[in-house]
Amino acid sequence: MKTRWMLCGLLAIGLLVAGTARAQDSLVVYSSVDEENAKKLLDAFTQATGVKVRFTFLSSGPAVARIEAEKNNPQADIWYGAPSENHVVLKEKGLSQPYVSPNAKDLAGKFKDPEGYWTSFYMNPLGFASNANTLKQKGVEPPTSWADLLKPEFKAQVQTPSPQTSGTGYNMVAALVMIMGEDKAFDYLKKLNPSIQTYTQSGTAPSKAAAIGQAGVGIQFTPAFLQLIEEGYPLKITFPKEGVGFEAPAISILKGAPHPDLAKKLVDWSITIPGQNAITDAKTYFFPVHSKARLAKGLPSFDEVPAINYDAAWAGKEKKRLVDRWINEVLRAQK
Amino acid sequence: MVTRGRLTGWWSRTAYDLRRLWEEPVLGVAVAGIFGLLLVFILYPLARVLTVSLFPEGALTLKLYREFLASWFIRQAFVNSVVMGVLTAVGGTAVGFLFAFTLTRTDIPGKGFLTLSAILPVISPPFVSALSIILLFGNNGLITRQLLGLQDFAIYGLRGLLLSQVFTFFPVAYLTLRGILESLGGTLEDAAMNLGATRWKAFRRVTLPLCLPGLASAFLVLFIESIADFGNPLILGGSGFPVLSVQVYLQVTGMYDLPGGAALAVILLVPSVTTFLVQRYWVARKRYVTVTGKPTRAVIRAVSPGMQWTLFAACGAVALFVLLFYATIVVGAFSRAWGADHSLTLRNFGYVFAVGAQAIKDTLIIAVTSSPLAGLLGMAIAFLVSRRRFPGRQAMEFISILNFAVPGTVIGIGYILAFNQRPLLLTGTALILITNFLFRYIPVGIQSGMAGLRQIDPSIEEAATNLGASSHVTFRRITLPLLVPAFFSGLVFSFVRAMTAISAAIFLVSADWNLMTVQILSQTEAGRLGAAAAFSVLLILIILLAIGVIRLILGQLFEYRYEAAFG
Secondary structure: OOOHHHHHHHHHHHHHHHOOOOOOOOOOEOOOHHHHHHHHHHHHHHHHOOOOEEEEEEHHHHHHHHHHHHOOOOOOOOOEEEEEEHHHHHHHHHOOEEEOOHHHHHHHHHHHOOOOOOOEEEEEEEEEEEHHHHHHHHEEEEEEEHHHHOOOHHOOOOEOOOOOOOOOHHHHHHHHHHHOOOHHHHOOOOOOOHHEEEEEOOOOOOHHHHHHOOEEEEEOHHHHOOOOHHHOEEEEOOOOOEEEEEEEEEEEEEEEOHHHHHHHHHHHHHHHHOOOOOOOOOOOOEEEOOOOOOOOOOOOHEEEEEEEEOHHHHHHHHHHHHHHHHHHHHHHHHH | OOOHHHHHHHHHHHHHHHHHHOOOHHHHHHHHHHHHHHHHHHHHHHHHHHHHHOOOOOOOOHHHHHHHOOHHHHHHHHHHHHHHHHHHHHHHHHHHHHHHHHHHHHHOOOHHHHHHHHHHHOOOOOOHHHHHHHHOOOOHHHHHHHHHOOOOOOOOHHHHHHHHHHHHHHHHHHHHHHHHHHHHHHHHHHHHOOOOOOHHHHHHHHHHHHHHHHHHHHHHHHHHHHHHHOHHHHHHHHHOOOOOHHHHHHHHHOOOOOOHHHHHHHHOOOOOOOOHHHHHHHHHOOOOOOOOOOOOOOOOOOOOOOHHHHHHHHHHHHHHHHHHHHHHHHHHHHHEEOOOOOOOOHHHHHHHHHHHHHHHHHHHHHHHHHHHHHHHHHHHHHHHHHHHOOOOOHHHHHHHHHHHHHOOOHHHHHHHHHHOOOOOOOOOHHHHHHHHHHHHHHHHHHHHHHHHHHOOOOOHHHHHOOOOOOHHHHHHHHHHHHHHHHHHHHHHHHHHHHHHHOOHHOOOOOOOOOOOHHHHHHOOOOOOOOHHHHHHHHHHEEEEHHHHHHHHHHHHHOOOOOOOHHH
C-alpha cells in the first residue's frame, strides 16, 4: 500500500514539473476582451508582427485588483480591453507607464490619453435590447427614449447593470449626468426604479435576461446583443434618442512590464488600419476607432447612433462620488 | 492566586504534552509540518489582507471600518448575510437529513436514483446554474409560468436566492449525515423498540440525539459556506438583497478598492467565526461512541410503512427538481439558442473542444493533484485534533477551518499579495491554484472526519496500541479504514470544488494555467449561452466519472464496501 501512495505522489510531482516547463519568452497580456475575440485579434497581431502572445481573460475588476496586487513583481506586460475610464484608474494608481504611439495621431482626442498612458482601439455604444416575444405578449413597442422606460407598461421589465459593480452601469449613469445634468439625472434614475426588475451585478447580464425572456428590455453595450442575435435569440436593438454613452476599450502598458518593447508593438499595431480592420474581419461586433477602417455588415454606422461626446476622464474622476450618490439616493429609494 | 495556580496548571500540562511529543517523533514532525503549512498557506495570506485593510495609506487606521459600520447599506448587507446563512443552513440541513435518513433507514425503491440526486447538486457549474434556475423559476420559467401559470414571479431577492442556496448546499449536509447514520447502524433503534419505545420515540430519543454532532457540523458548514458564497447571490440576490460576500467582491472588482474589500471581509469573518466557536462549545460537550468493535447488524424497521412512503414522496419531489435542473442545462448544451430556439445541434460542443481543450486539461491536472492531498491532509488533521494531545490542538483546528469562512475573492487576493515575491514566488504557476484549492477545501474533510471519529471508540485504537502497533500503524490500519466514508466525502468535495470554484481562482489563473470555470464565465459574458452550457455538461460528466474512479480506488485500497453507500 505504501508503494501505491508513493506512486500517487510521484505522479503529482511529475505533473507539476511537466506543467511549469512551458514557453516563457513572449508578450503576456491580461485581456478584458472576451476569450474568443481576444484570441482572434491577438492571433492576427502575431501573424502580422511575429510576436508571440500569451493571454489570460480577466474582466475589468479582477484585472485591476490583480495588477495592483502584483505591482511589486508584475506578471503581465499589457492590459488589453476594458473601457478607457478603467485605464484612467490604472494611471492614477500608478500601475501603468506612458507610451505615445506614432500611430496615435490618427485617433480623435477622446480615444487617447494626452500623456500616452492609454490608447483606445475600439468602441461600443450603449443600447436597449428588447425581447420581441415578451413585448409582443404585453403589446408594447420597443423603447426609443429614456423617457419611454418610465411608462407603466415597462414595470419590472427592465434590467440594467448596477453602477456599483459594473463599468457598463456606471457608464449609463455618467452619460445621463452629462445629458441631463446631475440633479435631473438622479431624479430620472429614482423615477426609473419601478421599471427595474433588478440591477444586475455583471455588465452583460441584462442581454442574457432579455434573450431568454426573463426581462423585456436589457440595457448594456451592443456587441453581446449582436452576438445573441447571431445565436438566434429574438432581440431587437434600439437607441434612446436623447443620447447614449459609449465605451472605448483601451490598451495600457503596465509599469514594470517584463517585455516593454513587445508591448509597444501591440499598441502600435492595434491602431493601424490593418489592426483596425482585424476587428471587423474577426466578427467582433466592435466599432473601429480609426475613421478609415472597414465597418462590419450588420453594424449601424456610428453616425446613426445618438452617441454623446462622452468624457471618460471626467467620468473616471467622479466615479466614487456618483456611485455613492446612486447608492444613497436611487438604490435606497427602491421599493 | 487562583490565576497563578491555573497558569502553573496550564504550563505543566503543556510541558507534559511537549514531552510526549518528544517521545513520539513521528507525531511531533507531523504536528510541526502541518502547523508550518497552515501558517504559510492560510494565516500568511490572510495576514496580508488584514494588513492592507488596516494600513490603506501606509499608516495604521480604523477609518475603513468606521466608514463601513456607519453605512446603512453595509449594515443591511450584514443582516441579509446572516438571515440568508441561517435559513440556508436550516433548510439545507433539513433536506440533507431527510435524504440521509430515508436512504439509510427505509426500504424504498429507486434508492440509486435518489442517492445520485442527493449528491449531484454539489456539482453546480457557476453562472450556468443561476441561468438554469431562472429558466425554471423566472418570469418566463418552465415551472412558474408554464406549469403553475404564475405571472411575473419575482425570482430576484431572498426567495430565489434561498431556493438556489438550499439546492446547492444540501448535498454537503447529506454527505456528512449519511456517513454518520450509516455508522450508527440500526441496532440502537432496534434495542429501543425492543424495550418498548414507539418508532417516534426511538427516533426522537435515540437517532436524533446521536446525530446531533453531525447535524451541528452540517449546520456549521452550511452557514459558513453560504455566507461566504457569492456566485448565487451575485446573480439572484440582485441589488435589492445585498449580502456581504457580494459586497466584498464588488468593493474590490467594481470600485477597485482593495483595502475596503479587505475590511469588509474581516467584518464578514465575525459571524462565521462566532458560529464556529458556538458550535465547538456545544458539540464538544456531547460525545457519542457507536462504533465499538461489536457487531452492528440490525433489521430495518425504524420507520412505519406509511411514513416510509411519505419520506419517499418528499425525496422524490426534490429529486425531480434536481433532474429538471440538470435536464435544463443539457437541453441548453444541445440547443441552437438556449431558452429561445431549442432545435438540436452539436455546434456548441464543437466550439468548446476548439476553444477550451487546454482549459479542460489544466483543470483536470489541478483537480487531480489537489484533491487527494486535501483528502489526506484533512483526515490527518481530523485525527490529530480529535485523537492526540499536543500543544496548540485547538489552534490547529481553528486555523485549518478558517479559510472556509473567508470569501474566495479575499483568499484569491491574499494569495497574490503573499505569493508574488521571492522566496515564495508562485504566481503564474499551477502550484498557486493547487495550494489554494487544497487549503480552501480541507475543512469539509476535517469536519466530517471529526464527526466520524467522535463516534469511533478510542478503545479500538488503544487495543491496537496495546498490541504493539506504533501510532502511525494504528492510524493507517485501524483509524483510516474506519474513516473511509469521511475521507470519501472530503475527497469528493474538494475535487468537485476544484472543478467548479471560481471566486478565488479568477485571481490566480494565468496564461499558462486556465480553468474551465473561467471559460464558462467568459462564454456567458460574451453571450454564448449554449457554449457555456456545453462546458458545464462536460464539467459534470468529468466529475461523475471522477467520483466513480475515487470510489473504485478507495474500494481497492481499503476493501471498503460501497454497495450500500453509492449503489
